[in-house]
Amino acid sequence: MQATVLQAVITGILVGGIYAAMAVGLSIIFGVMKIINIAHAAIALLCAYIAYTAFTVLGLDPVASLVLSIPASLLIGGAMFRVLVRPVLGGPPLISLLVLFGFANFLEGVMLIGWAADPRSLTPAYSASSLQVGPVIFSVTRLLGFAASCLVVGGLAVFLRRSFTGRAIRATMQDQQAALLMGVNTDRVSMVAFLLGVGTAAVGGTLLGLIYAFYPALHLLWIGKLFCIVVLGGIGSVGGVLAGATVLGVAESLTATFFPAVWAELVAYVLLVLTLWFRPAGLFGRAA
Protein backbone atom coordinates (compact mmCIF):
# COMPACT_ATOMS: atom_id res chain seq x y z
CA MET A 1 0.00 0.00 0.00
CA GLN A 2 2.64 2.53 1.04
CA ALA A 3 4.83 1.46 -1.85
CA THR A 4 1.88 1.92 -4.23
CA VAL A 5 1.25 5.43 -2.96
CA LEU A 6 4.95 6.27 -3.10
CA GLN A 7 5.10 4.98 -6.66
CA ALA A 8 2.04 7.02 -7.62
CA VAL A 9 3.43 10.19 -6.04
CA ILE A 10 6.79 9.85 -7.78
CA THR A 11 5.18 9.11 -11.15
CA GLY A 12 2.95 12.14 -10.60
CA ILE A 13 5.89 14.41 -9.83
CA LEU A 14 7.67 13.28 -13.01
CA VAL A 15 4.61 13.86 -15.20
CA GLY A 16 3.93 17.15 -13.39
CA GLY A 17 7.40 18.32 -14.38
CA ILE A 18 6.52 17.77 -18.02
CA TYR A 19 3.21 19.60 -17.61
CA ALA A 20 5.19 22.50 -16.18
CA ALA A 21 7.17 22.90 -19.40
CA MET A 22 3.95 23.42 -21.31
CA ALA A 23 2.14 25.51 -18.71
CA VAL A 24 4.95 27.94 -17.99
CA GLY A 25 4.61 29.48 -21.45
CA LEU A 26 0.88 29.93 -21.04
CA SER A 27 1.55 31.72 -17.78
CA ILE A 28 4.21 34.05 -19.21
CA ILE A 29 2.10 34.94 -22.25
CA PHE A 30 -0.82 35.75 -19.99
CA GLY A 31 1.39 37.72 -17.61
CA VAL A 32 2.82 39.94 -20.34
CA MET A 33 -0.10 40.33 -22.76
CA LYS A 34 -3.11 39.53 -20.57
CA ILE A 35 -4.39 37.04 -23.12
CA ILE A 36 -4.85 33.30 -22.70
CA ASN A 37 -3.28 31.49 -25.63
CA ILE A 38 -6.08 29.02 -26.27
CA ALA A 39 -4.06 27.50 -29.11
CA HIS A 40 -1.15 26.73 -26.75
CA ALA A 41 -1.93 23.04 -26.38
CA ALA A 42 -2.66 22.69 -30.10
CA ILE A 43 0.86 23.97 -30.89
CA ALA A 44 2.34 21.58 -28.32
CA LEU A 45 0.40 18.71 -29.85
CA LEU A 46 1.54 19.64 -33.36
CA CYS A 47 5.14 19.37 -32.14
CA ALA A 48 4.43 15.87 -30.81
CA TYR A 49 3.27 15.00 -34.33
CA ILE A 50 6.41 16.53 -35.84
CA ALA A 51 8.43 14.29 -33.50
CA TYR A 52 6.28 11.35 -34.62
CA THR A 53 7.03 11.95 -38.29
CA ALA A 54 10.72 12.64 -37.61
CA PHE A 55 10.87 9.33 -35.72
CA THR A 56 8.96 7.16 -38.18
CA VAL A 57 10.37 8.66 -41.38
CA LEU A 58 13.89 9.78 -40.43
CA GLY A 59 14.41 7.51 -37.44
CA LEU A 60 15.25 10.57 -35.35
CA ASP A 61 15.02 10.21 -31.56
CA PRO A 62 11.98 12.15 -30.25
CA VAL A 63 14.11 14.28 -27.92
CA ALA A 64 16.56 15.02 -30.74
CA SER A 65 13.65 15.95 -32.98
CA LEU A 66 13.26 19.08 -30.85
CA VAL A 67 15.87 20.64 -33.16
CA LEU A 68 13.12 20.50 -35.80
CA SER A 69 10.01 21.14 -33.74
CA ILE A 70 11.31 24.10 -31.71
CA PRO A 71 12.19 26.14 -34.83
CA ALA A 72 8.88 25.08 -36.36
CA SER A 73 6.99 26.26 -33.28
CA LEU A 74 8.92 29.54 -33.31
CA LEU A 75 7.99 30.11 -36.95
CA ILE A 76 4.34 29.39 -36.23
CA GLY A 77 4.51 31.49 -33.08
CA GLY A 78 6.13 34.42 -34.88
CA ALA A 79 3.57 34.40 -37.67
CA MET A 80 0.78 33.94 -35.13
CA PHE A 81 2.00 36.88 -33.07
CA ARG A 82 2.20 39.24 -36.03
CA VAL A 83 -0.99 38.25 -37.82
CA LEU A 84 -3.32 37.14 -35.02
CA VAL A 85 -2.16 38.37 -31.65
CA ARG A 86 -0.66 41.84 -32.04
CA PRO A 87 -3.69 43.28 -33.88
CA VAL A 88 -6.06 42.26 -31.07
CA LEU A 89 -3.93 43.22 -28.05
CA GLY A 90 -5.74 45.70 -25.84
CA GLY A 91 -9.03 45.07 -27.66
CA PRO A 92 -12.11 43.34 -26.27
CA PRO A 93 -11.28 39.87 -24.86
CA LEU A 94 -14.07 38.36 -26.99
CA ILE A 95 -12.13 39.11 -30.17
CA SER A 96 -8.76 37.73 -29.04
CA LEU A 97 -10.47 34.61 -27.68
CA LEU A 98 -12.35 34.02 -30.94
CA VAL A 99 -9.22 34.51 -33.06
CA LEU A 100 -7.16 32.09 -30.97
CA PHE A 101 -10.00 29.57 -30.76
CA GLY A 102 -10.22 29.72 -34.55
CA PHE A 103 -6.48 29.08 -34.76
CA ALA A 104 -6.67 26.14 -32.33
CA ASN A 105 -9.38 24.54 -34.48
CA PHE A 106 -7.40 25.33 -37.62
CA LEU A 107 -4.38 23.49 -36.21
CA GLU A 108 -6.58 20.58 -35.11
CA GLY A 109 -7.88 20.33 -38.68
CA VAL A 110 -4.32 20.41 -40.02
CA MET A 111 -3.38 17.54 -37.69
CA LEU A 112 -6.49 15.60 -38.74
CA ILE A 113 -5.58 15.94 -42.39
CA GLY A 114 -1.89 15.27 -41.82
CA TRP A 115 -2.05 12.38 -39.37
CA ALA A 116 -5.70 11.18 -39.20
CA ALA A 117 -7.81 10.83 -36.06
CA ASP A 118 -6.49 7.55 -34.65
CA PRO A 119 -4.02 7.69 -31.75
CA ARG A 120 -0.27 7.74 -32.38
CA SER A 121 2.56 7.16 -29.97
CA LEU A 122 6.30 7.72 -29.92
CA THR A 123 8.11 4.42 -29.44
CA PRO A 124 11.90 4.76 -29.33
CA ALA A 125 13.84 1.67 -28.18
CA TYR A 126 13.93 2.85 -24.56
CA SER A 127 10.18 3.56 -24.33
CA ALA A 128 9.46 0.33 -22.43
CA SER A 129 12.54 0.28 -20.19
CA SER A 130 12.62 1.33 -16.56
CA LEU A 131 14.94 1.60 -13.58
CA GLN A 132 14.15 0.10 -10.21
CA VAL A 133 15.30 1.88 -7.06
CA GLY A 134 14.17 0.04 -3.94
CA PRO A 135 10.40 -0.46 -4.27
CA VAL A 136 9.95 2.32 -6.82
CA ILE A 137 10.07 1.92 -10.59
CA PHE A 138 11.15 4.88 -12.73
CA SER A 139 10.15 4.63 -16.37
CA VAL A 140 12.96 5.92 -18.56
CA THR A 141 10.72 8.12 -20.71
CA ARG A 142 9.26 9.85 -17.66
CA LEU A 143 12.70 10.42 -16.15
CA LEU A 144 14.02 11.73 -19.45
CA GLY A 145 11.00 13.97 -19.89
CA PHE A 146 11.28 15.26 -16.35
CA ALA A 147 14.98 16.03 -16.74
CA ALA A 148 14.52 17.81 -20.07
CA SER A 149 11.60 19.71 -18.65
CA CYS A 150 13.59 20.80 -15.58
CA LEU A 151 16.31 22.10 -17.90
CA VAL A 152 13.79 24.15 -19.85
CA VAL A 153 11.86 25.53 -16.89
CA GLY A 154 15.04 26.15 -14.89
CA GLY A 155 16.70 27.84 -17.85
CA LEU A 156 13.65 30.01 -18.32
CA ALA A 157 13.59 30.97 -14.64
CA VAL A 158 17.25 31.99 -14.77
CA PHE A 159 16.67 33.89 -17.99
CA LEU A 160 13.76 35.81 -16.47
CA ARG A 161 15.74 36.62 -13.32
CA ARG A 162 19.19 37.42 -14.70
CA SER A 163 19.05 38.64 -18.29
CA PHE A 164 18.13 42.17 -19.31
CA THR A 165 15.32 40.93 -21.55
CA GLY A 166 14.07 38.66 -18.77
CA ARG A 167 13.87 41.60 -16.39
CA ALA A 168 12.07 43.62 -19.03
CA ILE A 169 9.56 40.78 -19.35
CA ARG A 170 8.97 40.69 -15.60
CA ALA A 171 8.67 44.47 -15.47
CA THR A 172 6.05 44.37 -18.24
CA MET A 173 4.15 41.66 -16.36
CA GLN A 174 4.03 43.81 -13.26
CA ASP A 175 3.03 47.06 -14.89
CA GLN A 176 3.04 47.57 -18.62
CA GLN A 177 2.63 51.35 -18.49
CA ALA A 178 5.43 51.82 -15.99
CA ALA A 179 7.72 49.51 -17.99
CA LEU A 180 6.98 51.53 -21.11
CA LEU A 181 7.84 54.75 -19.28
CA MET A 182 11.13 53.22 -18.10
CA GLY A 183 12.12 52.72 -21.71
CA VAL A 184 11.14 49.05 -22.12
CA ASN A 185 10.14 48.25 -25.66
CA THR A 186 6.96 46.43 -24.59
CA ASP A 187 6.07 45.45 -28.13
CA ARG A 188 9.37 43.64 -28.54
CA VAL A 189 9.04 42.16 -25.05
CA SER A 190 5.60 40.80 -25.98
CA MET A 191 7.04 39.18 -29.08
CA VAL A 192 9.92 37.59 -27.12
CA ALA A 193 7.55 36.38 -24.39
CA PHE A 194 5.22 34.87 -26.97
CA LEU A 195 8.08 33.04 -28.69
CA LEU A 196 9.41 31.77 -25.35
CA GLY A 197 5.91 30.57 -24.59
CA VAL A 198 5.39 28.58 -27.78
CA GLY A 199 8.98 27.30 -27.73
CA THR A 200 8.53 25.79 -24.29
CA ALA A 201 5.15 24.42 -25.38
CA ALA A 202 6.97 22.58 -28.18
CA VAL A 203 9.27 20.91 -25.64
CA GLY A 204 6.40 20.00 -23.31
CA GLY A 205 4.22 18.62 -26.11
CA THR A 206 6.98 16.40 -27.47
CA LEU A 207 7.87 15.07 -24.01
CA LEU A 208 4.26 14.34 -23.14
CA GLY A 209 3.91 12.57 -26.48
CA LEU A 210 6.76 10.34 -25.38
CA ILE A 211 4.63 9.15 -22.44
CA TYR A 212 1.05 9.05 -23.71
CA ALA A 213 -0.61 8.28 -27.03
CA PHE A 214 -2.04 11.37 -28.74
CA TYR A 215 -4.69 12.31 -31.31
CA PRO A 216 -5.76 15.67 -32.79
CA ALA A 217 -8.70 16.48 -30.48
CA LEU A 218 -6.51 15.93 -27.42
CA HIS A 219 -5.50 19.59 -27.30
CA LEU A 220 -8.95 20.28 -25.85
CA LEU A 221 -8.05 18.16 -22.84
CA TRP A 222 -4.49 19.48 -22.57
CA ILE A 223 -5.52 23.14 -22.56
CA GLY A 224 -7.82 22.44 -19.60
CA LYS A 225 -4.95 20.82 -17.71
CA LEU A 226 -2.57 23.68 -18.49
CA PHE A 227 -5.12 26.25 -17.44
CA CYS A 228 -5.79 24.32 -14.25
CA ILE A 229 -2.05 24.41 -13.46
CA VAL A 230 -1.76 28.12 -14.14
CA VAL A 231 -4.82 28.88 -12.02
CA LEU A 232 -3.68 26.61 -9.17
CA GLY A 233 -0.29 28.26 -9.07
CA GLY A 234 -1.52 31.81 -9.48
CA ILE A 235 -1.01 33.44 -12.85
CA GLY A 236 2.39 34.83 -13.83
CA SER A 237 5.00 33.07 -11.68
CA VAL A 238 7.34 30.24 -12.64
CA GLY A 239 7.34 28.88 -9.09
CA GLY A 240 3.56 28.84 -9.03
CA VAL A 241 3.47 26.88 -12.28
CA LEU A 242 5.89 24.29 -10.86
CA ALA A 243 3.78 23.93 -7.72
CA GLY A 244 0.50 23.73 -9.67
CA ALA A 245 1.93 21.21 -12.13
CA THR A 246 3.19 19.01 -9.32
CA VAL A 247 -0.16 19.11 -7.52
CA LEU A 248 -2.00 18.16 -10.72
CA GLY A 249 0.47 15.45 -11.69
CA VAL A 250 0.32 13.79 -8.25
CA ALA A 251 -3.47 14.12 -7.96
CA GLU A 252 -3.94 12.50 -11.38
CA SER A 253 -1.49 9.74 -10.65
CA LEU A 254 -3.12 8.90 -7.31
CA THR A 255 -6.56 8.86 -8.95
CA ALA A 256 -5.35 6.56 -11.70
CA THR A 257 -3.87 4.23 -9.08
CA PHE A 258 -7.06 3.74 -7.10
CA PHE A 259 -9.78 4.22 -9.74
CA PRO A 260 -10.18 3.33 -13.43
CA ALA A 261 -7.55 5.33 -15.31
CA VAL A 262 -10.08 7.36 -17.31
CA TRP A 263 -11.27 9.22 -14.20
CA ALA A 264 -7.78 10.69 -13.83
CA GLU A 265 -8.57 12.89 -16.83
CA LEU A 266 -11.36 14.52 -14.84
CA VAL A 267 -9.08 15.59 -12.00
CA ALA A 268 -7.78 18.73 -13.72
CA TYR A 269 -11.28 19.89 -14.55
CA VAL A 270 -12.63 19.35 -11.06
CA LEU A 271 -9.57 21.06 -9.55
CA LEU A 272 -9.98 23.98 -11.96
CA VAL A 273 -13.64 24.56 -11.16
CA LEU A 274 -13.11 24.15 -7.40
CA THR A 275 -10.12 26.50 -7.37
CA LEU A 276 -11.97 29.16 -9.33
CA TRP A 277 -14.90 28.72 -6.99
CA PHE A 278 -13.07 28.99 -3.69
CA ARG A 279 -9.65 30.52 -4.37
CA PRO A 280 -9.62 32.29 -7.74
CA ALA A 281 -6.20 33.82 -6.99
CA GLY A 282 -4.75 30.29 -6.86
CA LEU A 283 -3.53 28.05 -4.06
CA PHE A 284 -0.16 29.73 -4.03
CA GLY A 285 -0.99 33.11 -5.55
CA ARG A 286 -1.51 36.38 -3.78
CA ALA A 287 -5.01 37.89 -3.82
CA ALA A 288 -5.74 39.32 -7.26
Added chain:
Amino acid sequence: MRPRILFVIGATVLAALVPLAQPPIYLIHLLFVIAMYITMASAWNLLGGFTGYPSFGHGAFFGVGAYTTAILFRDLGLSPFLTAPVGGLVAAAFAAAVGYPTLRLREEYFAIATMSMGFILQLVARNWEFTGGGLGLYAQPPEGYDVRTIKSLLYLAMLAVMLATLLVALWIVRSRLGFGLAAIRDGEEAAGTLGVPTVRLKMLALMLSTFFPGAAGGLWTYYITYIDAEAVFEPSISINVILMSVLGGAGTVLGPVLGATLLVVLSEVIEFTITASVKLVLFGAILMAVALYLPRGLLGWTGRRAG
Protein backbone atom coordinates in the same frame (compact mmCIF):
# COMPACT_ATOMS: atom_id res chain seq x y z
CA MET B 1 -46.05 44.18 -34.02
CA ARG B 2 -42.54 45.04 -35.00
CA PRO B 3 -41.26 43.84 -38.38
CA ARG B 4 -38.61 41.51 -36.99
CA ILE B 5 -41.14 39.58 -34.90
CA LEU B 6 -43.46 39.33 -37.91
CA PHE B 7 -40.58 38.13 -40.06
CA VAL B 8 -39.51 35.48 -37.56
CA ILE B 9 -43.04 34.14 -36.99
CA GLY B 10 -43.92 34.30 -40.70
CA ALA B 11 -40.76 32.50 -41.78
CA THR B 12 -41.29 29.79 -39.15
CA VAL B 13 -44.88 29.22 -40.26
CA LEU B 14 -43.75 28.93 -43.89
CA ALA B 15 -41.04 26.47 -42.89
CA ALA B 16 -43.62 24.48 -40.94
CA LEU B 17 -45.75 24.08 -44.07
CA VAL B 18 -42.94 22.45 -46.07
CA PRO B 19 -43.66 18.82 -45.03
CA LEU B 20 -47.23 19.15 -46.41
CA ALA B 21 -45.78 19.36 -49.93
CA GLN B 22 -44.33 15.83 -49.54
CA PRO B 23 -40.75 16.92 -50.39
CA PRO B 24 -37.86 14.43 -50.51
CA ILE B 25 -36.94 13.32 -46.96
CA TYR B 26 -33.48 14.77 -47.47
CA LEU B 27 -34.99 18.26 -47.66
CA ILE B 28 -36.78 17.75 -44.34
CA HIS B 29 -33.49 16.53 -42.90
CA LEU B 30 -31.65 19.60 -44.17
CA LEU B 31 -34.30 21.93 -42.75
CA PHE B 32 -34.21 20.06 -39.43
CA VAL B 33 -30.45 20.54 -39.17
CA ILE B 34 -30.74 24.21 -40.14
CA ALA B 35 -33.42 24.81 -37.49
CA MET B 36 -31.29 22.97 -34.94
CA TYR B 37 -28.22 25.07 -35.68
CA ILE B 38 -30.26 28.30 -35.75
CA THR B 39 -31.43 27.34 -32.26
CA MET B 40 -27.93 26.67 -31.01
CA ALA B 41 -26.27 29.66 -32.67
CA SER B 42 -28.98 32.04 -31.43
CA ALA B 43 -28.73 30.56 -27.95
CA TRP B 44 -24.91 30.90 -27.95
CA ASN B 45 -25.42 34.49 -28.98
CA LEU B 46 -27.51 35.27 -25.87
CA LEU B 47 -24.36 35.03 -23.79
CA GLY B 48 -21.49 35.16 -26.30
CA GLY B 49 -22.83 37.95 -28.48
CA PHE B 50 -25.02 40.02 -26.17
CA THR B 51 -22.66 39.81 -23.20
CA GLY B 52 -19.22 39.08 -24.66
CA TYR B 53 -18.59 35.90 -22.67
CA PRO B 54 -17.92 33.26 -25.34
CA SER B 55 -18.69 29.63 -24.52
CA PHE B 56 -16.25 27.39 -26.38
CA GLY B 57 -18.15 24.23 -25.54
CA HIS B 58 -21.76 24.81 -26.46
CA GLY B 59 -21.80 21.43 -28.14
CA ALA B 60 -21.49 19.93 -24.65
CA PHE B 61 -24.92 21.26 -23.66
CA PHE B 62 -26.40 19.79 -26.81
CA GLY B 63 -24.86 16.45 -25.82
CA VAL B 64 -26.17 16.67 -22.25
CA GLY B 65 -29.70 17.21 -23.57
CA ALA B 66 -29.34 14.32 -26.00
CA TYR B 67 -28.18 11.95 -23.27
CA THR B 68 -30.87 13.13 -20.84
CA THR B 69 -33.72 12.22 -23.15
CA ALA B 70 -32.05 8.96 -24.18
CA ILE B 71 -31.73 7.92 -20.53
CA LEU B 72 -35.30 9.01 -19.72
CA PHE B 73 -36.50 6.95 -22.67
CA ARG B 74 -34.49 3.90 -21.65
CA ASP B 75 -35.52 3.97 -17.98
CA LEU B 76 -39.03 5.43 -18.13
CA GLY B 77 -40.07 5.20 -21.77
CA LEU B 78 -41.07 8.87 -21.85
CA SER B 79 -41.92 10.67 -25.10
CA PRO B 80 -39.40 13.12 -26.60
CA PHE B 81 -41.94 15.91 -26.67
CA LEU B 82 -42.06 15.68 -22.88
CA THR B 83 -38.39 15.09 -22.20
CA ALA B 84 -36.73 17.56 -24.58
CA PRO B 85 -37.40 20.44 -22.14
CA VAL B 86 -36.03 18.26 -19.34
CA GLY B 87 -32.87 17.88 -21.44
CA GLY B 88 -32.73 21.68 -21.58
CA LEU B 89 -33.06 21.96 -17.81
CA VAL B 90 -30.31 19.42 -17.17
CA ALA B 91 -28.04 21.22 -19.65
CA ALA B 92 -28.73 24.50 -17.84
CA ALA B 93 -27.91 22.85 -14.50
CA PHE B 94 -24.54 21.67 -15.88
CA ALA B 95 -23.93 25.18 -17.17
CA ALA B 96 -24.69 26.63 -13.74
CA ALA B 97 -22.09 24.41 -12.10
CA VAL B 98 -19.42 25.63 -14.51
CA GLY B 99 -20.70 29.19 -14.87
CA TYR B 100 -21.16 30.06 -11.20
CA PRO B 101 -17.44 29.97 -10.36
CA THR B 102 -16.17 31.23 -13.72
CA LEU B 103 -18.60 33.95 -14.81
CA ARG B 104 -17.57 36.23 -11.97
CA LEU B 105 -14.01 36.28 -13.32
CA ARG B 106 -12.55 37.51 -16.62
CA GLU B 107 -13.98 36.19 -19.89
CA GLU B 108 -11.00 33.86 -20.39
CA TYR B 109 -11.87 31.72 -17.38
CA PHE B 110 -15.35 30.97 -18.64
CA ALA B 111 -14.05 30.40 -22.16
CA ILE B 112 -11.49 27.76 -21.16
CA ALA B 113 -13.72 26.08 -18.60
CA THR B 114 -16.31 25.52 -21.32
CA MET B 115 -13.69 24.54 -23.93
CA SER B 116 -12.57 21.44 -22.02
CA MET B 117 -16.05 20.60 -20.77
CA GLY B 118 -17.28 18.79 -23.87
CA PHE B 119 -14.15 16.68 -24.03
CA ILE B 120 -14.52 15.64 -20.38
CA LEU B 121 -18.22 14.83 -20.74
CA GLN B 122 -17.43 12.78 -23.84
CA LEU B 123 -14.88 10.84 -21.83
CA VAL B 124 -17.39 10.20 -19.05
CA ALA B 125 -20.23 9.24 -21.40
CA ARG B 126 -17.96 6.81 -23.23
CA ASN B 127 -16.81 5.07 -20.05
CA TRP B 128 -19.79 5.12 -17.70
CA GLU B 129 -22.28 2.27 -17.66
CA PHE B 130 -25.16 4.60 -16.81
CA THR B 131 -24.66 6.44 -20.12
CA GLY B 132 -24.33 3.25 -22.15
CA GLY B 133 -20.52 3.42 -22.34
CA GLY B 134 -19.02 2.81 -25.75
CA LEU B 135 -22.21 1.17 -27.00
CA GLY B 136 -24.24 4.35 -26.85
CA LEU B 137 -28.01 4.54 -26.35
CA TYR B 138 -31.08 3.95 -28.48
CA ALA B 139 -34.34 5.87 -28.54
CA GLN B 140 -36.97 4.12 -30.63
CA PRO B 141 -39.79 6.24 -31.99
CA PRO B 142 -43.31 4.90 -31.32
CA GLU B 143 -44.32 2.05 -33.62
CA GLY B 144 -46.97 2.30 -36.30
CA TYR B 145 -45.74 5.52 -37.92
CA ASP B 146 -43.68 5.74 -41.07
CA VAL B 147 -40.32 7.51 -41.20
CA ARG B 148 -41.67 10.54 -43.02
CA THR B 149 -44.37 11.25 -40.42
CA ILE B 150 -41.96 10.91 -37.52
CA LYS B 151 -39.26 13.06 -39.12
CA SER B 152 -41.88 15.68 -39.98
CA LEU B 153 -43.27 15.75 -36.44
CA LEU B 154 -39.80 16.08 -34.93
CA TYR B 155 -39.02 18.78 -37.47
CA LEU B 156 -42.09 20.72 -36.30
CA ALA B 157 -40.97 20.30 -32.70
CA MET B 158 -37.51 21.60 -33.60
CA LEU B 159 -39.11 24.60 -35.32
CA ALA B 160 -41.02 25.29 -32.11
CA VAL B 161 -37.80 25.25 -30.07
CA MET B 162 -36.17 27.51 -32.67
CA LEU B 163 -39.08 29.95 -32.58
CA ALA B 164 -38.96 30.04 -28.78
CA THR B 165 -35.22 30.80 -28.89
CA LEU B 166 -35.68 33.61 -31.40
CA LEU B 167 -38.61 35.13 -29.50
CA VAL B 168 -36.53 35.09 -26.31
CA ALA B 169 -33.69 36.79 -28.18
CA LEU B 170 -36.09 39.41 -29.59
CA TRP B 171 -37.51 40.01 -26.13
CA ILE B 172 -34.10 40.26 -24.52
CA VAL B 173 -32.75 43.00 -26.80
CA ARG B 174 -35.57 45.32 -25.76
CA SER B 175 -35.70 44.33 -22.09
CA ARG B 176 -33.91 45.51 -18.98
CA LEU B 177 -32.00 42.22 -19.10
CA GLY B 178 -30.78 43.01 -22.62
CA PHE B 179 -29.68 46.53 -21.73
CA GLY B 180 -27.90 45.13 -18.68
CA LEU B 181 -26.11 42.54 -20.79
CA ALA B 182 -25.08 45.13 -23.38
CA ALA B 183 -23.76 47.32 -20.56
CA ILE B 184 -21.69 44.38 -19.29
CA ARG B 185 -20.28 43.79 -22.77
CA ASP B 186 -19.36 47.42 -23.27
CA GLY B 187 -17.79 47.92 -19.85
CA GLU B 188 -18.38 45.50 -17.05
CA GLU B 189 -16.87 47.54 -14.24
CA ALA B 190 -18.75 50.65 -15.23
CA ALA B 191 -21.98 48.65 -15.43
CA GLY B 192 -21.34 47.23 -11.99
CA THR B 193 -20.77 50.63 -10.43
CA LEU B 194 -23.99 51.89 -12.00
CA GLY B 195 -25.89 49.19 -10.13
CA VAL B 196 -26.26 46.52 -12.83
CA PRO B 197 -26.28 43.17 -10.99
CA THR B 198 -23.67 41.78 -13.37
CA VAL B 199 -23.24 38.26 -11.99
CA ARG B 200 -26.98 37.64 -11.73
CA LEU B 201 -27.63 38.84 -15.29
CA LYS B 202 -24.75 36.77 -16.68
CA MET B 203 -26.05 33.67 -14.91
CA LEU B 204 -29.55 34.29 -16.26
CA ALA B 205 -28.19 34.70 -19.79
CA LEU B 206 -26.17 31.51 -19.37
CA MET B 207 -29.22 29.51 -18.27
CA LEU B 208 -31.22 30.71 -21.29
CA SER B 209 -28.24 30.21 -23.56
CA THR B 210 -27.82 26.56 -22.56
CA PHE B 211 -31.47 25.54 -22.09
CA PHE B 212 -32.32 25.70 -25.80
CA PRO B 213 -29.29 23.70 -27.05
CA GLY B 214 -30.16 21.06 -24.43
CA ALA B 215 -33.73 20.86 -25.72
CA ALA B 216 -32.45 20.67 -29.31
CA GLY B 217 -30.17 17.80 -28.30
CA GLY B 218 -33.15 16.05 -26.75
CA LEU B 219 -35.04 16.13 -30.03
CA TRP B 220 -31.93 15.09 -31.96
CA THR B 221 -31.78 11.81 -29.99
CA TYR B 222 -35.19 10.78 -31.30
CA TYR B 223 -34.54 12.11 -34.73
CA ILE B 224 -31.38 10.06 -35.17
CA THR B 225 -32.64 7.16 -32.90
CA TYR B 226 -29.11 6.20 -31.81
CA ILE B 227 -26.54 8.33 -29.99
CA ASP B 228 -23.03 7.76 -28.70
CA ALA B 229 -20.39 9.94 -27.08
CA GLU B 230 -18.42 10.43 -30.30
CA ALA B 231 -21.40 11.83 -32.16
CA VAL B 232 -23.20 14.11 -29.70
CA PHE B 233 -20.07 15.41 -27.95
CA GLU B 234 -18.28 15.92 -31.27
CA PRO B 235 -16.01 18.94 -30.57
CA SER B 236 -16.63 20.55 -33.96
CA ILE B 237 -20.26 21.25 -33.00
CA SER B 238 -18.94 24.00 -30.74
CA ILE B 239 -16.94 25.80 -33.41
CA ASN B 240 -19.85 25.45 -35.85
CA VAL B 241 -22.17 27.20 -33.42
CA ILE B 242 -19.73 30.00 -32.67
CA LEU B 243 -18.80 30.62 -36.28
CA MET B 244 -22.47 30.75 -37.30
CA SER B 245 -23.20 33.36 -34.69
CA VAL B 246 -20.09 35.46 -35.30
CA LEU B 247 -20.22 35.27 -39.10
CA GLY B 248 -23.86 36.32 -39.18
CA GLY B 249 -23.33 39.00 -36.57
CA ALA B 250 -22.79 38.33 -32.86
CA GLY B 251 -25.05 40.53 -30.78
CA THR B 252 -27.72 40.82 -33.47
CA VAL B 253 -30.91 38.73 -33.42
CA LEU B 254 -30.99 37.69 -37.06
CA GLY B 255 -27.24 37.30 -37.55
CA PRO B 256 -27.10 33.75 -36.14
CA VAL B 257 -30.08 32.82 -38.34
CA LEU B 258 -28.21 33.93 -41.44
CA GLY B 259 -24.92 32.39 -40.29
CA ALA B 260 -26.48 29.03 -39.41
CA THR B 261 -28.29 28.77 -42.75
CA LEU B 262 -25.18 29.66 -44.75
CA LEU B 263 -22.84 27.34 -42.87
CA VAL B 264 -25.12 24.29 -42.72
CA VAL B 265 -25.46 24.45 -46.49
CA LEU B 266 -21.70 25.00 -46.86
CA SER B 267 -20.99 22.02 -44.55
CA GLU B 268 -23.23 19.76 -46.60
CA VAL B 269 -21.45 20.82 -49.78
CA ILE B 270 -17.99 20.26 -48.23
CA GLU B 271 -18.89 16.86 -46.81
CA PHE B 272 -20.33 15.72 -50.12
CA THR B 273 -17.53 17.08 -52.26
CA ILE B 274 -14.33 17.07 -50.21
CA THR B 275 -14.09 15.56 -46.73
CA ALA B 276 -15.13 16.46 -43.21
CA SER B 277 -11.60 17.11 -41.90
CA VAL B 278 -11.14 19.98 -44.36
CA LYS B 279 -14.11 21.62 -42.68
CA LEU B 280 -12.26 22.19 -39.41
CA VAL B 281 -9.37 23.91 -41.19
CA LEU B 282 -11.75 26.01 -43.25
CA PHE B 283 -14.06 26.95 -40.37
CA GLY B 284 -11.08 27.76 -38.14
CA ALA B 285 -9.68 30.03 -40.84
CA ILE B 286 -13.03 31.74 -41.44
CA LEU B 287 -13.47 32.32 -37.69
CA MET B 288 -10.04 33.97 -37.47
CA ALA B 289 -10.71 36.12 -40.51
CA VAL B 290 -14.17 37.19 -39.34
CA ALA B 291 -13.00 38.00 -35.80
CA LEU B 292 -10.09 40.06 -37.16
CA TYR B 293 -11.62 41.84 -40.12
CA LEU B 294 -15.40 41.63 -39.73
CA PRO B 295 -15.90 41.45 -35.96
CA ARG B 296 -19.50 42.63 -36.21
CA GLY B 297 -20.42 39.97 -38.76
CA LEU B 298 -22.40 40.15 -41.98
CA LEU B 299 -25.47 41.81 -40.44
CA GLY B 300 -23.61 43.93 -37.90
CA TRP B 301 -21.57 45.33 -40.76
CA THR B 302 -24.61 47.20 -42.08
CA GLY B 303 -24.35 49.36 -39.00
CA ARG B 304 -27.16 47.95 -36.89
CA ARG B 305 -26.29 46.92 -33.37
CA ALA B 306 -28.09 44.90 -30.74
CA GLY B 307 -30.79 46.77 -28.86
